[in-house]
Each structure stands twice: as structure tokens, then as C-alpha cells.
Amino acid sequence: MGVDFADVNHDGFVDFFVVDMLSQDHRNRQVQVGDLSPYVSHPGEILTRPQIAQNTLQLNRGDATFCDIAMFSGVEGSGWSWCPVFLDVDLDGWEDILVSNGHRRDFQNADASAKIRQAISEGKASFNEPGKIMDLFPVLKVPKAAFRNNGNLTFTDASTQWGFNEEEISHGMALADLDNDGDLDVIINNLGGPAGIYRNESDAPRIVVRCRGKGKNTAAVGARISLVGEKFTQTQEVICGGRYLSGGTMERCFGAGGQEKFQLKIRFLDGTSKVLSKIEVNRLYEISSQ
DSSP states (O other): OOEEEEOTTSSSSOEEEEOOOOOSSHHHHHHBOOOOOOOOOOTTOTTOOOOOSSOEEEEEOSSSOEEEOHHHHTOSOOSSEEEEEEEOTTOSSSOEEEEEEOBSSOTTBHHHHHHHHHHHHTTSOOTTOHHHHHHTSOOBOEEOEEEEEOSSSOEEEOTTTTTOOOEEOEEEEEEEOTTSSSSOEEEEEETTSOOEEEOOOOOSOEEEEEEEOSTTOTTOTTOEEEEEOSSOEEEEEOOSSOBTTBOOOSOEEEEOTTOOOEEEEEEOTTSOEEEEEEEOSSEEEEEEOO
16 A cells, blocks of 8 residues: 655664555454465565555664564554555654545455355346445445554554544545644545545644755755754655655654754755754754755
8 A cells, every 4th residue: 555754763764664454443353354365475576566464664674674563563453544644743753653544345344245245146246237246345434543653663543632533535645734833734635525634733842844956856855854853863854745646745844852952964865965053943944955
């Protein structure tokens, strides 16, 4: 499904999160059956892309290898998921995870599949009418998911606490500061319903960085921004699109995380870099590579 990247543990290496279709609900896990067969990787098969029937959080070990820690972190299941987004929702300096969920029909539902097979055998349904067969599967409206980063490689489900638990069929998700208060709000499209707009109401200190690039790369896409604090360093990259059917603002927002003294380091895609000291909270810094 979707993928997003962040340094979840502030070690300077980029980790990434990939979503699949494992439900959070125990009952659904018993009813929904995947169609994935065991996969064996053979040497030289560099073009194969095995699917894992759960979310995977790939922790960068720093030696060009990764380790899946989704089960340990508590983020292995989020439903029939589409778009994961790393976003520091509570502005505590640690990037949390938001996930859009749902599908037009629950095609993994084993009970519905059994009823369809019975209906076909009795002549009450036919593969010549795929639309009618599809309607026999239940609609899959499930809550969106929000996982709070605890700062120790584990996450806590904060969907209800953050008001991010409506049961809808959600796909794309974009970020933008809609009310100019220095944090990023969330916009989600919902199949068959109105779009969802979620305003971030955190009042914690924050720092916003807007980069300007050279030539046609006016937004400095690819720039790597590091906010160096007294206790830890946060790193984000300026991206253009990259998420499932979505593209948001180019501004990067950092939570202060209880720190007061900061240094800002930016490495632009053309190899140039800039370092700014005495960075203050609750400010927007616009920095050009010129």
C-alpha cells in the first residue's frame, strides 16, 4: 500500500513505515483471510517485491541494513490501510504516525466468500454478474489510525484521544498549515463522502522551515533539514508528493520537545549547505540556497 519515511528514534538514520491490510480488531482478524502464499526468495531475484500481510516498520540499523520492528512497536495492524504519514501531532519532538483506512468492500471476508460460493452453487449468483457478487461483500468502513511516538521505539494508539477515529473509507492524505498557526493540519479524501479536515490544536512550541531552491526547483525539493537541539536532533526532508495519491505543503514543522536552544542545518540537493545558530521557537524560517 503506502509508505512514508522518518527518523523515528533520532539516531540520524532514515527509517520507513509500510502499510498493508492487517486489522486492529480481533474479530476482523478471525474473519478476514488473506490470499498470500508463503514466499521463498532466491538469489538473484532482484525484481521481486514480496508482500507482507501486516504493516512493517523498518528500523535503519545504520549499516545499510534494516530490521522490521512493527510488532515490537505496536503498529503492525491499522486496518485496510492506504496512506501512512509521519507527523509530530503533539509537537513533542517525536514524529507520530497517521494512517487512512477502509475499502469499498471487505473482499477478505471469509464468511461473505462462503455465502457467495453457496449462492453460485445454488444458481442464485453468477460470475457473469460481477457487480452483484461484489455487493455481497460488506462495506469496509473502519476507523483511521493514529499512533503516538513514545520516544523509545514504541507507539501508543491515540486515535480516540486525537479525534482521528471516524469510521470512513479514507484514501489520500495531505498536510498543510491551513490556519497559519505554525503546525500542519490534515486533509483526507473519503470515498462516497465529504473530505475530512483536521485542525492541529496543539499549543506546544514549534519551528517551521521553508526552503527556497535554485532554478526550477523553487521549493528546494530534496533538501535535508536537521534541527539540532540540546537533547536530540530531528531530521526531515522536503518532499514533493511521494505519499499515496497525495502531495502536501513543502514546509517542514518541528516540535521543540522541551528544548530551548537550537541550531538549524540544511543540506540542499545541489550539495550546498547552510547552518543557522540561535534559532528561536514559534518562528518561521525561510532559507534560500542562493
